[in-house]
Amino acid sequence: MKTFKTPFALLALFVLLVAGAERAHAGATIFIINADGPNEGFNDPTPAAPVGGNNGTTLGQQRQIAFQHAANIWGQTIDSPEPIFIVAAFNPLGPGVLGSAGAWDVFSDFTPSGLFPGPIFPQTWHSSALADKRAGRDLDATAPDINAQFSSNFNFYLGLDGNHGPLNDLVTVLLHEFGHGLGFQNFVNESTGANLGNFTDGGRFYPLQTDVFSHFTLDTTNGLHWSDMTQAQRQQSAVRYGRVVWDGANVTNAAPSVLVLGSPEARVLSPASIAGAYQFGPANFGTQLASLPSPVVGSVVAAVDAAEPPAPPLAAGTTTDGCSPFANAAAVAGKIALIERGLCGFTQKVFNAQQAGAIGAIIYNQAANAAAGPSTMATDPVFGPQITIPSVSITRPDGLTILGQLGGGVSVSLGKDNSIRAGADQLGRVRLYMPFPVSGGSSGSHYDTVASRNLLMEPFISADLTHNLKAPDDLTLELMRDVGWFADADNDGAADAADCDPNSDLSPTVSIAGCDSGSPNFLFTDGCTLADKIQQLGEAAGNHGQFVSSVSHLTNALKKAGLITGAQKSAIQSCAAGASIP
Amino acid sequence: MSNVRRNISRKRRLFAILATVTLALGLGVVLTQASRQGQGRLKTPKAAPRPANNKTYVATRELTVDQQTGRARKPTAEETKALVDQLLVMTNRSTEGLAAKTLPDGTKQVTLEGRFGSVTLARPRADGTMEIKCVSSFDAAAEFLGLVEAGAEQAQ
Numbered sequence: 001m002k003t004f005k006t007p008f009a010l011l012a013l014f015v016l017l018v019a020g021a022e023r024a025h026a027g028a029t030i031f032i033i034n035a036d037g038p039n040e041g042f043n044d045p046t047p048a049a050p051v052g053g054n055n056g057t058t059l060g061q062q063r064q065i066a067f068q069h070a071a072n073i074w075g076q077t078i079d080s081p082e083p084i085f086i087v088a089a090f091n092p093l094g095p096g097v098l099g100s101a102g103a104w105d106v107f108s109d110f111t112p113s114g115l116f117p118g119p120i121f122p123q124t125w126h127s128s129a130l131a132d133k134r135a136g137r138d139l140d141a142t143a144p145d146i147n148a149q150f151s152s153n154f155n156f157y158l159g160l161d162g163n164h165g166p167l168n169d170l171v172t173v174l175l176h177e178f179g180h181g182l183g184f185q186n187f188v189n190e191s192t193g194a195n196l197g198n199f200t201d202g203g204r205f206y207p208l209q210t211d212v213f214s215h216f217t218l219d220t221t222n223g224l225h226w227s228d229m230t231q232a233q234r235q236q237s238a239v240r241y242g243r244v245v246w247d248g249a250n251v252t253n254a255a256p257s258v259l260v261l262g263s264p265e266a267r268v269l270s271p272a273s274i275a276g277a278y279q280f281g282p283a284n285f286g287t288q289l290a291s292l293p294s295p296v297v298g299s300v301v302a303a304v305d306a307a308e309p310p311a312p313p314l315a316a317g318t319t320t321d322g323c324s325p326f327a328n329a330a331a332v333a334g335k336i337a338l339i340e341r342g343l344c345g346f347t348q349k350v351f352n353a354q355q356a357g358a359i360g361a362i363i364y365n366q367a368a369n370a371a372a373g374p375s376t377m378a379t380d381p382v383f384g385p386q387i388t389i390p391s392v393s394i395t396r397p398d399g400l401t402i403l404g405q406l407g408g409g410v411s412v413s414l415g416k417d418n419s420i421r422a423g424a425d426q427l428g429r430v431r432l433y434m435p436f437p438v439s440g441g442s443s444g445s446h447y448d449t450v451a452s453r454n455l456l457m458e459p460f461i462s463a464d465l466t467h468n469l470k471a472p473d474d475l476t477l478e479l480m481r482d483v484g485w486f487a488d489a490d491n492d493g494a495a496d497a498a499d500c501d502p503n504s505d506l507s508p509t510v511s512i513a514g515c516d517s518g519s520p521n522f523l524f525t526d527g528c529t530l531a532d533k534i535q536q537l538g539e540a541a542g543n544h545g546q547f548v549s550s551v552s553h554l555t556n557a558l559k560k561a562g563l564i565t566g567a568q569k570s571a572i573q574s575c576a577a578g579a580s581i582p
Numbered sequence: 583m584s585n586v587r588r589n590i591s592r593k594r595r596l597f598a599i600l601a602t603v604t605l606a607l608g609l610g611v612v613l614t615q616a617s618r619q620g621q622g623r624l625k626t627p628k629a630a631p632r633p634a635n636n637k638t639y640v641a642t643r644e645l646t647v648d649q650q651t652g653r654a655r656k657p658t659a660e661e662t663k664a665l666v667d668q669l670l671v672m673t674n675r676s677t678e679g680l681a682a683k684t685l686p687d688g689t690k691q692v693t694l695e696g697r698f699g700s701v702t703l704a705r706p707r708a709d710g711t712m713e714i715k716c717v718s719s720f721d722a723a724a725e726f727l728g729l730v731e732a733g734a735e736q737a738q
Contacts, residue, residue: 033624085623094665095646095657096727098714100672102699104627110689125692139689144623147696154704166711173702176716180700187698189675191719196692201682206690373725435722443718445700461702461714 026489026503028080028133030071030178032064033087033144041090041152042067052159062158063090063170069160070174074182077469077477080133081116081491085144086178090152098168099150101177103127104143106187106196108209110135115493115527120484124227125196125211130183130484136493146181148174162467172465176456179469179476183483184457185445186213188226193235212483216248217432217444220425221276226444238444239436242277245429246447248482254471255430259421260452264289266362266392269297269411274401277425279435280392281374285347285384289392295415296360296390301335302406303353304328314343321366322349326356333357336412338402341393342366346375347383350391360414361391364399372396373436390414395436423451430475433459447475494527505531512538512551515575519568530558534572538581551576627696633674635720639666643705643728654706666729672701673720703727 034042044060054069056062067088075084093099106125112118116136119126128145132138150156150170157164160171187196188211197208214226219237225247226234237244242265246252266280266289282288289295305324308317317323322339326332337353341363353361365372374393379385392414394402402410424430431448446459454462456469456476470477481487486495489502496502510517510531522530534551541547555569564572641662644654657665674697682692703726704712717723724730 033621035624035626087624087626089626094668095661096643096703096705097665097668097672098702098704100696100699100701102696103694104625105691105693108690110685111687139685140691142623143625143693147625147627147699150702168704168712168714173714177700177702180716185698185700185718191675191721196677196698199677199680199682201680204682204684206682206692209690371721443716443722445718446716459716461716463711 026079026491028075028078028082028084030075030084030086032067032071033085034064035087035089036060042088044090044152048158052157052161052163054158054160056158059158066156066158066160066170067174070171070178073171073175073467073469074178078133078182078480078485079488079491080129080485081136081493082129082132082138084129084132084146084182086146086148086181087144088148088150090150092153093149093151097151098154098156098173099148099177101146101148101181102185103129103181103183104145104147105140106211107131107135107139110139113137113493115523115525117493120212121210121215121227123209124215125187125209126484127181127183127185127212129181130212134484146178148177148181164463168461169463169465171467172456173461175467175469175476176461179457179480180445182480183212183485184476184479186217186226187211188214188234188238188444190238190444191235193229193231193233193238195231195234213445216246216482217244218247218429219244220429238434241279241434241436242425242431242448242450244432244434244444245425245427246432246479246482247429248479250478250481251430251475252428254475254478255421255424255428257472258453258455258475259423259430261421262290262416262418263420263422263424263450263452264416265295265413265420265450266394267413267417268402269413271405271408271410274405274410278394278398279374280394281376283346283350283377283379283391283393285377285379285391286350286387287390289390289415292390292415295413295417296336297411297413297415298334298336298359300338300362300402300406300410300412301328301332301358302403303332303337303339303349303356305352308343317343322352322363325352329356334359336360336362336414338399338406339363340366340399341369341375345380345383346377346391346393347380347387350377350387350389351383353391354387354389358389360389360412362399362402362412362414363391363393364402365393365396367396370396397436423448423455492523492527492529499527500524501528501532501536504529505535507531510534510572510575512572512575513579513581515578517568517571517575519564519572522563534576538579541582544581547579547581548573548576627694633670633676633720635666635670638732639663639724639729640732641665641728642730645705645727662729665727666724669701669723669727669729670720672696672699673718673723675718 036042042060042064046059048059048062054062054065056065105128108125113136156170157167195208195210197206210227217226220243266278268275303322304327307319310316320340321343323344337358339349350361377393433443433446433448443459447455447457449458456474466473490504510519510521537550538547555572558564559569641657646657648655684690700716700718702716704714707713715726
């Protein structure tokens with residue numbers, strides 16, 4: 001039986017002033033604020049037939065219902081005592097532009113209150129909704145937390161059931177974009193590496209500060225988090241495809257239940273100075289990397305062929321483009337051919353490599369495409385069907401890196417590495433998407449596209465995604481946990497893992513078996529309320545006398561500590577005496 | 583569940599019903615309040631400045647449906663310019679002109695004015711379905727939508 005022998009024991013669990021009844025219990029409440037004018041967007045009166053559980057009768061209603069459905073899924077997934085407000089509108093956007101979303105504002109160095117812990121890191125930007133959750137209060141009651149606009153001229157699937165067929169599921173897109181707004185994003189200008197800050201407002205200078213996301217963005221080549229890098233280091237890191245990972249514990253621990261073993265990779269094995277996974281574009285011909293029974297491993301040899309004369313409108317060829325039969329076929333045989341892009345099609349180059357006896361081929365971008373990412377290589381009816389060897393395309397910088405090391409020998413593996421989970425590194429940390437080019441910024445606020453199963457927060461929003469945000473279907477919630485969205489079922493500010501009662505009785509007054517004492521219900525620093533503690537005493541008591549006695553001990557101690565009045569003590573004891581407990 | 587908790591549960595059944603009714607009424611109040619709060623927060627971001635970019639872009643992909651023929655086509659030069667302008671604003675990550683304040687307790691706040699967000703894009707696949715990608719930079723958007731600098735389109 002729990003007893004409180006001295007008031008000091010209670011003082012150790014000191015009481016916090018908590019208006020329990022004002023706390024939202026379990027989850028988070030997310031409101032969509034309709035920013036559209038009459039007869040547009042959310043207010044579009046065009047009649048609509050029910051679709052996939054969305055029973056709105058107009059296009060505008062169906063949009064509202066889909067938005068609120070996505071908001072509710074998030075609301076059931078994360079916990080916050082503060083409502084989250086998303087201001088949203090549908091607008092005519094340019095061709096190919098579906099929408100945009102993000103945090104309305106960011107906060108740092110806010111103070112804790114009650115059991116709410118405050119910032120996860122000091123001098124670190126938190127997105128608005130996350131900051132409110134960790135502050136335990138609305139840091140700006142005049143502003144929304146997230147803003148979103150979507151295209152009014154794109155034909156989204158508006159059903160709620162995920163059965164979108166060939167259309168694109170609005171709910172999935174919203175789940176993705178709301179995820180960014182809730183904290184799945186950095187605030188780095190990835191083209192320059194600059195953090196957010198370095199400006200003056202109201203006479204006060206705001207220096208550059210890192211963000212929560214960057215604290216978990218780890219570059220495995222130098223062992224530094226983005227939060228600890230210089231601007232130049234971050235800029236360089238933003239193009240290190242395959243070598244930047246998320247090292248938050250929740251994501252790493254859950255990854256094995258989500259990501260399959262067997263990662264398709266174009267990996268340099270040696271020399272060590274350039275070893276690692278390389279960003280690649282797949283070939284729509286030959287053997288796919290994922291289909292190889294085991295990786296193709298070999299030394300790399302640069303292809304040499306005749307320099308083709310100009311044949312207008314085509315320019316002259318080069319000795320590195322692989323468009324003619326290889327002059328160094330003997331050297332290429334049994335090896336992986338490295339070929340420069342340009343002049344002829346991908347298939348012709350790979351076919352020539354195969355004819356020379358190559359076991360695989362790598363095509364790197366030519367100078368004219370130096371800033372482009374690796375292409376998906378299209379097939380053709382002439383060479384494509386004849387090709388059996390695997391091949392990939394890579395960026396020009398990566399191609400030149402390999403080319404520069406050929407003198408000392410470069411060993412490459414093309415295929416599926418069954419010791420690595422698809423989307424993770426060798427240590428099981430989930431990769432972030434840091435592709436080339438990034439001269440305008442990459443997309444580091446996403447998981448890598450090599451993840452399998454597909455994840456909601458990859459940049460490409462796949463058709464096979466579910467609406468479930470957590471393992472074993474997804475890794476979105478786990479990342480949100482890492483950035484500070486701790487589980488808090490009763491939203492009292494104490495994380496469930498450290499909460500004396502994760503589902504506290506947050507009634508404003510203490511009631512015992514229906515008897516309302518009228519005495520305020522306090523929250524203690526261990527996450528239990530006074531009502532919780534009295535209930536625990538009831539569960540631990542062997543008989544009614546023990547229960548009444550232990551409640552008396554407790555309330556006497558509270559009275560002695562000055563936390564309740566004599567009248568409140570008497571009221572609680574009276575309720576306890578009258579209750580049939582146990 | 584212990585006997586004690588079951589006992590408490592039985593005793594509380596009636597109370598629970600009453601509490602539910604009370605809660606429902608209370609929830610109604612909360613929702614109403616929240617809705618009102620929400621309307622008070624009805625703001626739209628200030629138009630972010632268009633970052634300097636004097637390049638001319640050419641559309642190399644069919645991204646739009648011609649209103650007259652119903653066929654997919656590449657955006658016109660005018661449509662491409664408008665699209666580029668829109669993407670430059672949407673992917674703006676500059677801090678120029680952002681509003682910030684420091685609250686009395688030391689809290690720092692920066693209003694992002696629609697910047698630092700993500701942009702969702704779509705382009706048609708060969709089978710007629712749409713491929714969707716989320717980007718956060720103009721260059722990533724331009725690459726996905728096939729917008730290339732004038733004169734560089736032959737380099738594909």
